[in-house]
Amino acid sequence: MADQVTGTGPRPATWLSVDPAGATALRAARCGTCGRRHLPARDRCPWCGSDELAPELRSSGTVVAATTTMLPVPGTAGPFHSVVLVDLGDDLVAAGQADEELEPGTLVAVAPVAIGSGDEAVIAHSFVRADREDNAHA
Numbered sequence: 001m002a003d004q005v006t007g008t009g010p011r012p013a014t015w016l017s018v019d020p021a022g023a024t025a026l027r028a029a030r031c032g033t034c035g036r037r038h039l040p041a042r043d044r045c046p047w048c049g050s051d052e053l054a055p056e057l058r059s060s061g062t063v064v065a066a067t068t069t070m071l072p073v074p075g076t077a078g079p080f081h082s083v084v085l086v087d088l089g090d091d092l093v094a095a096g097q098a099d100e101e102l103e104p105g106t107l108v109a110v111a112p113v114a115i116g117s118g119d120e121a122v123i124a125h126s127f128v129r130a131d132r133e134d135n136a137h138a
């Protein structure tokens with residue numbers, strides 16, 4: 001890979017955009033031929049085969065379903081995890097963990113979360129309430 005990051009610490013997952021200011025978004029794409037959207041972004045549309053996909057970023061949405069699991073999630077702390085499905089608009093839905101129990105209808109923002117440790121650590125996505133003050137940097 002020509003663009004490997006040379007710094008230390010976890011790297012963002014390929015489906016995640018993290019700018020230097022800390023703003024985090026999911027990478028999606030819209031097909032220029034058939035108009036369908038894909039999450040995560042792809043190089044080729046699986047519906048029509050076109051390679052004319054325009055990148056789009058999604059940084060917020062609305063919780064459509066939520067559950068809590070007591071199963072351990074590798075690389076994370078805590079005995080329970082809230083997992084949500086989030087409507088990102090334009091028929092794009094993403095699953096992810098939340099750091100608190102959220103109800104359907106809650107407005108959320110994409111936030112970074114470190115998963116794993118050492119050389120295997122990555123920055124993945126999670127969801128936090130959009131109105132939280134400590135989310136202001138995202």
Ligand SMILES: [Zn+2]
Nearest residue numbers: 031034045048
């Ligand atoms: Zn297409």
